[in-house]
Amino acid sequence: xxxxxxxFDLGFxxxxxxxxxxxFYFLVALSLPFTFRNWRKLLLWVxxxxxxxxxxxxxxxxxxxxxxxxxxxxLIPLTICITCLSILFQKxxxxxxxxxxxxxxxxxxxxxxxxFGRYFKMIASEGEAILGLLKFALGxxxxxxxxxxxxxxxxxxxITFLKIQSLKWKWVVASMxxxxxxxxxxxxxxx
Numbered sequence: 001x002x003x004x005x006x007x008f009d010l011g012f013x014x015x016x017x018x019x020x021x022x023x024f025y026f027l028v029a030l031s032l033p034f035t036f037r038n039w040r041k042l043l044l045w046v047x048x049x050x051x052x053x054x055x056x057x058x059x060x061x062x063x064x065x066x067x068x069x070x071x072x073x074x075l076i077p078l079t080i081c082i083t084c085l086s087i088l089f090q091k092x093x094x095x096x097x098x099x100x101x102x103x104x105x106x107x108x109x110x111x112x113x114x115x116f117g118r119y120f121k122m123i124a125s126e127g128e129a130i131l132g133l134l135k136f137a138l139g140x141x142x143x144x145x146x147x148x149x150x151x152x153x154x155x156x157x158x159i160t161f162l163k164i165q166s167l168k169w170k171w172v173v174a175s176m177x178x179x180x181x182x183x184x185x186x187x188x189x190x191x
Contacts, residue, residue, distance in 0.1 A: 007132045010123075011139025014116060015147070022076050022184065023112060025177050027144055029083040030105075031151035032170050039152065045105045046144045052109020053116075054137045060117025061129050070190040072114045077184035079108040084178035087170055 015023045027046070034042045059065050124132040158164050 003128070003132070004135050007124075007135030008139040008142075011136035011141075012143045013139075014136075015140055015143035021180070022080060022115075023144075024147060025077075025080045025180055026083060026108065026112065027147045028151055029080055029087065029174060029177050031148045032155070032173055033087055034152060034155075036152055036156065039148075042148060042152075043145070045101065046148055047141065048102050048105045049109035049112075050137055050141050050144065052106040052111075053113035053140060054109075054133055056110040056113030057117050057120050057133055057136070058129070060114060061121045061124060061133070067114050068190075069115075069118065070188070072111065073188040074185065074190045075111045076115050077181045077188060079111055080181035081178060081185060083108070084174045084181060087174040088178070 014020075015027075017023075026049075030045060030049070031042060060067075120133075120136070155166075155169065158169050159166050
């Protein structure tokens with residue numbers, strides 16, 4: 001049970017780490033266009049993201065592919081920028097269509113996982129890598145669901161009680177997250 005809590009807490013804290021807000025920003029941008037009515041599709045995307053994140057941890061742990069850390073640190077905020085831009089420049093409700101979004105979300109999960117992969121490799125021995133990864137992924141998923149519920153609740157409160165138009169609210173929040181992601185991208189410019 002102690003090992004379970006160690007990896008679960010590590011995954012949970014990884015997502016909610018105030019020193020590394022990239023995961024939080026990505027989830028805010030991903031959740032922003034949704035309401036409680038279409039939570040199932042959002043939960044699917046969050047789980048696809050976790051799957052990609054877990055796959056890249058596994059790939060990194062066993063050295064199947066080596067990716068330059070500088071490039072990964074640049075690509076992570078870039079995924080947040082792309083997610084925000086998709087909100088700012090799309091037609092209303094078009095984010096709910098197309099299976100291509102599953103592949104993009106999986107790819108973004110892979111990118112984010114490569115960022116944490118080096119650290120995970122240091123703490124997980126080969127014998128416990130698979131089980132540790134599953135426990136870690138559960139922690140990540142629970143933290144992500146926590147953030148998603150928080151964003152959906154804030155969206156509902158702002159739109160319902162403050163009477164701010166949904167599209168304007170999405171543009172404001174997406175623009176704020178985009179500004180932070182652009183700053184992170186420029187700070188991690190690899191070239």
